[in-house]
Amino acid sequence: MGFVGQDTLNYILFTNPVVVNTISIAKTATNTIVDSIRPKKIEVKMVQSEPLYKLALQNGPFIRLAAISGAAAVILGAYGSHKSYSLEEKGEERRRVFDTASRYHFIHTLALLGLPMCRKPRIAGTFMISGIFLFCGTCYFYAFTGDKSFSKLTPLGGTCFILGWLGMFL
Numbered sequence: 001m002g003f004v005g006q007d008t009l010n011y012i013l014f015t016n017p018v019v020v021n022t023i024s025i026a027k028t029a030t031n032t033i034v035d036s037i038r039p040k041k042i043e044v045k046m047v048q049s050e051p052l053y054k055l056a057l058q059n060g061p062f063i064r065l066a067a068i069s070g071a072a073a074v075i076l077g078a079y080g081s082h083k084s085y086s087l088e089e090k091g092e093e094r095r096r097v098f099d100t101a102s103r104y105h106f107i108h109t110l111a112l113l114g115l116p117m118c119r120k121p122r123i124a125g126t127f128m129i130s131g132i133f134l135f136c137g138t139c140y141f142y143a144f145t146g147d148k149s150f151s152k153l154t155p156l157g158g159t160c161f162i163l164g165w166l167g168m169f170l
């Protein structure tokens with residue numbers, strides 16, 4: 001009796017036509033869902049890329065201008081640090097102005113290196129370079145000569161720096 005009962009149970013659970021069709025439909029539905037979820041094989045082809053310096057030069061001459069500006073910053077920094085300033089209050093002020101000009105010159109030279117990655121590099125670059133000339137240039141002039149005749153342009157250079165940074169945002 002145990003053997004006949006097992007055949008009956010096997011028929012009811014696994015081999016009767018209703019169960020067989022239900023299992024078949026479930027397998028088909030599961031395979032369809034899995035196939036639609038499974039990621040498709042994508043063939044990736046590597047394109048021969050241009051060197052980075054060529055890509056950077058496509059957005060303007062800013063890498064080369066940064067190189068010239070960096071060299072000028074080092075030369076002016078070396079000159080200003082070896083220059084003898086008087087020990088009086090004006091000499092200390094000129095030394096402080098020189099240090100500010102040198103620091104801003106280096107910072108904005110580094111910013112020039114990032115300009116090729118901006119959407120509008122010419123706008124930002126124009127303001128950055130103008131800021132270097134108007135702010136740092138007038139500060140260097142005062143620090144080296146003691147003449148404040150161009151100091152009125154210094155705030156305009158600072159404004160150019162601000163507009164240059166905002167130009168990088170555009």
